[in-house]
Amino acid sequence: MKFNPFLEKPKKLEACIMSFKDLVQKPYNKFESSPYTRVRCILMNGTEYEAVWFSHQFHRHCDDNDLRRTLAMVRRNEQQQQKLISGLKPVDENLLETTIGYEQLAVDLTAFLAQHVKDKNVKDALDFALLEDFDHLYRYSNLLESDMNAKAENYVGDYTEITPGRPTIAHHRHPYDSVKKPIDNKTADPFTKCAVNIITAAEQQTMNYYMNLGGFYKTQKGRELYNEIGMVEEQHVSQYGSLIDPNPSWFEMCLMHEYIECYLYYSMMSDESDKNIKKVWEMLLEQEIAHLHASVENLRKYEKKEWQDVLSVGEFPELISFKSNTEYIRKILKTTVTNTADREGYIDINQLDDTDNFFKYQNKLFKNPEEERGHTTIQEHIDRFGEDYRFEIKPNPIKELQDRKNDNYNLGRIKSKK
Secondary structure, eight states: OOOOOGGGGOOOOOGOOOTTTTTTTOOOOTOOOOSHHHHHHHHHOOOOOOHHHHHHHHHTTOOOOHHHHHHHHHHHHHHHHHHHHHHTTTTTOHHHHHHHHHHHHHHHHHHHHHHOOHHHHHHHHHHHHHHHHHHHHHHHHHHHHHHHOOOOOOHHHTTBBBSSSSSSGGGGOGGGGOOOOOTTTTTTTHHHHHHHHHHHHHHHHHHHHHHHGGOOOOOHHHHHHHHHHHHHHHHHHHHHTTOOOOOHHHHHHHHHHHHHHHHHHHHHHHHHOOOHHHHHHHHHHHHHHHHHHHHHHHHHHHOOOOGGGGSOOOOOOSOOOOOOOOOHHHHHHHHHTTTTEEETTEEEGGGGGTTHHHHHHHHOOOOOGGGGGHHHHHHHHHHHHHSSSOSSSSSSSGGGGOOOOOOSSSTTOOOOOO
16 A cells, blocks of 8 residues: 555654653664664664765755754654663664674665565665675674674574675775766656665765774774675775755755655555564654654745655565575576776776776785685684684585685686686
């Protein structure tokens, strides 16, 4: 059944404010709840983070205090929502365990969006970064077994494979190659509009998590791995953020933010298997509908526009749902593992000129590539256990990545000698 949040009767903004007791909800169980419950919590935490910081920027770029008071009211509630969702993580789930969830989110959300988005430019960006987050999951999973003697398969269920993707060392590219062509909101379909904003917020949350918490990891090698992968996440946020149409007004962007939050909460509610968490999504959806209607009033009051001027239709597009994407990821891995970014596009590394910025940038970062932390994390695991950690349904589709006793740090980084 189609759902249009613009047609719902909203509650008053003041009625959305929660007590501190309301902010304490029952956390999920890290082993009994579905791994995708953890993933949904991470996604919505990042969505609320994005909402809060967008509102702060809007607040700082206007001089009408009546408007700023409305923004402040909505923002305070968004902050409460973020604190509530953050508290759904159980106290016995540590930094690295949560990290496995972050990378599972990145993998399966990206794969879902890539399979459903119609814009080729957006799909190419999703497919490209997919193989990198997929490899990050593999690197962190090996760290998990090395440092905690725990297997990541117990955290991802049997939904997401753990095997090498495009090697992490090959992810580091010149900043110029992270800037892509933005969509045009006037012609883009609703799903595409939602997709570019959702993936940007999700990757931004991952970037922030690694930026802020990587330095608290208990070992130096772990800190270095968080530093390296955190830099890749910065590239991903730049790439995805450049896909967003930069031309809408602050009021139009605000409405789009609130619409996407409604869309996501409705999707999470429809997809959730944990009964307690499902009730949380239902409650927060009701609050977001109030936020959306406040943004409609602001758009009407300050710009004399209606919500139809921003979205051609109000009904939600196909809902976000989490499921295994193993075969799709294997297909993308098999066909694009040696791709790299090239300004607005993507290219097989073997087609790059030897003087390309990719090689110059790589040479600045890695004087001794064999010491790159993504590689040594795997090599140290091999030295200790005799082979790397994997959770595969069958051998890796790339021959160069099938050896479990030697980590390949040249694929996608060094041109083939063929």
